[in-house]
Amino acid sequence: MKLKDITMSSLGLITGKDAIKIERIENIGSVNKSLCSADINAEFIPVSFIFDGVILFNFKSDGIRGVLSDDEFDMYSESESESVIEEIENSKIVNLNKGLNRYDNFKHIIMSAYDYNVEVVCNSVELEVNA
Numbered sequence: 001m002k003l004k005d006i007t008m009s010s011l012g013l014i015t016g017k018d019a020i021k022i023e024r025i026e027n028i029g030s031v032n033k034s035l036c037s038a039d040i041n042a043e044f045i046p047v048s049f050i051f052d053g054v055i056l057f058n059f060k061s062d063g064i065r066g067v068l069s070d071d072e073f074d075m076y077s078e079s080e081s082e083s084v085i086e087e088i089e090n091s092k093i094v095n096l097n098k099g100l101n102r103y104d105n106f107k108h109i110i111m112s113a114y115d116y117n118v119e120v121v122c123n124s125v126e127l128e129v130n131a
Contacts, residue, residue: 025051046130053123060117084112093121
């Protein structure tokens with residue numbers, strides 16, 4: 001196994017840890033109206049989930065563990081919550097990283113989609129409807 005440098009066609013080889021600053025991750029998709037509690041006049045609603053102050057972003061196939069501890073994974077797997085967007089309160093990964101970044105109010109968010117889960121530790125999450 002070995003690592004290979006990737007050269008971007010528009011910028012060339014980007015070097016140095018400080019070269020890239022990621023401040024925000026935006027996930028664009030759609031939501032099935034029939035699975036929402038709000039009364040909206042469209043079958044699928046285009047949306048953007050915006051995560052600010054991200055320290056962890058994990059996009060994984062359904063069933064893959066991610067960074068959840070054993071007890072958090074069991075709690076999430078056995079959850080009877082109706083929502084597909086949940087916050088793990090008092091998350092171990094959040095508690096381990098307090099004070100190490102400019103944000104102290106981290107949220108550990110799990111978002112379940114069709115065959116994938118998005119796990120994010122961030123300062124805030126918001127939903128924009130792109131109607």
